[in-house]
Amino acid sequence: MIEMPAPQFVQTNGIRMGYYEAGPKSDAPPVILCHGWPEIAFSWRHQIKALSEAGIRVIAPDQRGYGVTDRPDPVEAYDLEHLTGDLVGLLDQLRIEKAIFVGHDWGGFVVWQMPLRHPTRVAGVVGINTPHTARPPVDPIELFRKRFGEQMYIVQFQKPGHEVDNIFNSRVEQTFDAFMRKPAPRADATPTEPPTAGVGASPTLNLAFPQMIANYDARHDPRTPILSAEEKKVFVDTFSKTGFTGGINWYRNMSRNWQRSAELDYTIRVPSLMIMAENDRVLPPSAADGMEKIVPDLEKYLVRGSGHWTQQEKPDEVSDKLIEWRKKRFR
Template sequence: MPTNRTLTVNGLSIHIAEQGEGPLVLLLHGWPETSHSWRHQMQPLADAGYHVVAPDQRGYGRSDRPEESDQYTILHLVGDVVGLIDALGAKEAIIVGHDFGAPVAWTTAMLRPDLIRGVAGISFPPTQRSPVPPTSAFRQHFGDDFYFLYFQHPEIPEAEFTRDLRTTFRTLLGGDNTQPVSTQVPAGSGFLDLFTEPDVLPDWLTEQDIDVAVESFTRSGFTGGLNWYRNFDRNWSLLAPWQGATITPPALYLIGGADHISRAFTDPAAIADFASDLRGIIDIPEAGHWVQLQRPDDVNTALLDFFKQL
């Protein structure tokens, strides 16, 4: 079973769940998740001989939540990964990220390849820096109602998501995410309107899992996590010195075969242009966006096969 403790990283208290001994593997969750989203990976990876660590990243769960939105840039998030590696007494790590955790993993591998044995991204591929600020690119390609732009509004998405936390997580996590959905949030509607709350949760998600999410976000709120999105343009400016840089550590990409959200605005085929040592792009059949929860055995097998190559 995983154990829990708190580490001091870059002046913040970062909560981690950890299990096993051996080479360090960091599992980075996305939005709106916590370390609990890796509950099906901890034991199998630990049993395979790895020290598996899943943090609540800054702004989430039991970790600290700086108030200022500019404390959630990609450089802060990468800095937390670097700090975690050091605080855990390791010289290097394999990093795996899902959803928004994937850009953190990809960027860490790009900026600090000396620390990264290998990098795996799930549900979000690495992307080249755009020629214009991201919010401008989003408007150009997807229109003013694209949900990333909805997340830019202060307080509005927070009010939507906290109105009824149980409904929020039953809808976001338990709704059928294997069917095509819109990425548009028109004026007068909300992000949750893109999904339908199920009467009965899917077999890979329990009411106890919903309890964990409700408890976690009752404590943390949503602002910290949404501030990750609110730094898109700031990140674009900060990463200007790495324009054209590539990811050099061995890399793997996994995506659910029915993950229509990620496929709506990303191109997995372009990964090879960005990752110079790409070991594979793996589609997990019939899985949606929460692939590591829906098809844990397939994800664990793919990750361990990749780890063995490193």
């Protein structure tokens, strides 16, 4: 198993944030790796090693609500203003003027917001699986409700209380057994395969995700695990301590984020890379169609044979592309 650097800590935006750093401090602009749900900085272990060995300064935080970073109680503390503000505070504390922000899954939504909200701090953006899209014309939760119904997991996450959270909290190993697997071949796709972020998903997918986790049995899952036993233990041990509520609270701010973003210009004005995964059924490559209209300086790259957990399923290919693009655009 790849060893992570020792965690370090900064005070940023009212919280204590843990992060993992490698590579030469003299390298600029550094690469900030932002994980998704339910993940932690450990999800980037392959990229931390590869990029630092290529002479690139790389920093991977446990974001607000995750891992060794603080988990505030108020739901509103997890909106995009806070999440992007945390990253700006991280730069401030490390005396970094600008960085390249790389995000996967929910981390992708955060990093695409960085040049909109904090343009002077962003040198470039990379989305992995998660595309940048224009602001929807209506509240995204209403869109999900109309398209997928009340059982769609993001809609379920809006319910008050922690009833849904506790499905995951009481089944931590079960959750990662279900999530962290390569996708089944399309002809054999099973309705028990868990979805993830929810943008671009086919309406034919079963998105009653909490119920699928509650009924999941790894003994009957033919899909190949992505993680070794030692790697899975890192995730299980971490979320057994923290629970899932911090990350789920990101979803609980989707309406708030939409309401508070009406004045933003959604055009991305920095060099950008979109890494797509051929077999991600919830964030498919087609979700990135038309990105060029609001991301003029965009390169697209398709990782064939990968499902949703691209940087862990195809770590060498993702790392090689990040290194190649970084050196091409910022040397």
